[in-house]
Amino acid sequence: MIIEARGLSRSYGRTPALREADLAVGAGEIVAVMGPSGAGKSTLLHCLAGIFTPDSGEVWFRGDRLDTMSDARRTELRRTAFGFVFQFGQLVPELTVADNVALPMLLGRTRRKEAYGRAGEWLERLGLGELGGRRTSELSGGQAQRVAVARALVTGPRVLFADEPTGALDSLAGEQVMELLVGLAREEGTTVIVVTHDARVAAFADREVIVRDGRLTDPYAERNSACAGEVVR
Numbered sequence: 247m248i249i250e251a252r253g254l255s256r257s258y259g260r261t262p263a264l265r266e267a268d269l270a271v272g273a274g275e276i277v278a279v280m281g282p283s284g285a286g287k288s289t290l291l292h293c294l295a296g297i298f299t300p301d302s303g304e305v306w307f308r309g310d311r312l313d314t315m316s317d318a319r320r321t322e323l324r325r326t327a328f329g330f331v332f333q334f335g336q337l338v339p340e341l342t343v344a345d346n347v348a349l350p351m352l353l354g355r356t357r358r359k360e361a362y363g364r365a366g367e368w369l370e371r372l373g374l375g376e377l378g379g380r381r382t383s384e385l386s387g388g389q390a391q392r393v394a395v396a397r398a399l400v401t402g403p404r405v406l407f408a409d410e411p412t413g414a415l416d417s418l419a420g421e422q423v424m425e426l427l428v429g430l431a432r433e434e435g436t437t438v439i440v441v442t443h444d445a446r447v448a449a450f451a452d453r454e455v456i457v458r459d460g461r462l463t464d465p466y467a468e469r470n471s472a473c474a475g476e477v478v479r
């Protein structure tokens with residue numbers, strides 16, 4: 247397992263968001279996290295990525311305990327081993343497309359020439375080679391999300407966390423972003439954990455887990471018990 251949560255609980259004041267959630271994800275696996283609004287999906291993702299600290303429980307990444315790590319080490323790990331794609335891309339609007347993709351490498355002290363060279367290669371791979379000099383505010387939603395995918399993968403992360411990456415797109419643009427994200431992740435052997443409401447997005451994953459009321463359930467077990475119920479009736 248590359249990443250594992252054991253008995254994770256987290257509340258916001260008196261509102262419990264996660265209750266004893268367990269999840270284990272293998273290296274290279276693509277997992278969709280589904281469930282109703284407010285069920286705790288984003289909270290789970292943020293705990294797994296070390297952005298939030300759980301109130302109790304453990305998060306393990308490649309044999310290291312993430313939730314008790316020092317802030318400095320956890321920040322370093324997030325920068326080097328994790329990639330993130332959010333619903334609205336969160337590109338820097340004042341910068342060009344190429345600047346945005348080069349940015350995580352420049353922050354990691356890669357030399358300018360190499361950073362821009364690699365950014366250019368990734369933009370070509372994404373079919374966005376022509377757009378490197380554009381400002382991100384001039385992109386369509388689908389193009390912006392593809393740039394966000396490039397920016398998330400350019401540093402070679404081991405785990406890509408995506409929170410509703412197609413939530414702001416129409417279904418065709420959403421499908422294109424997912425195809426690209428999943429295709430590149432498979433080529434690079436990157437593990438993907440994607441929160442989504444959309445069954446079409448989840449269809450790209452190897453496996454689905456469902457969060458309900460802060461607890462994780464396995465949809466196959468749910469389906470089987472529903473079938474068993476039918477037989478008894």
Ligand SMILES: Nc1ncnc2c1ncn2[C@@H]1O[C@H](COP(=O)(O)OP(=O)(O)OP(=O)(O)O)[C@@H](O)[C@H]1O
Pocket residue numbers: 258259261262263281282283284285286287288289290
């Ligand atoms: N900053 C916050 N302060 C207070 N309560 C919060 C906060 N963030 C989330 N919550 C509550 O925690 C619970 C879980 O929220 P979370 O955002 O993890 O759910 P979600 O499944 O991702 O929802 P959605 O699909 O609507 O994004 C909800 O009851 C929510 O209202």
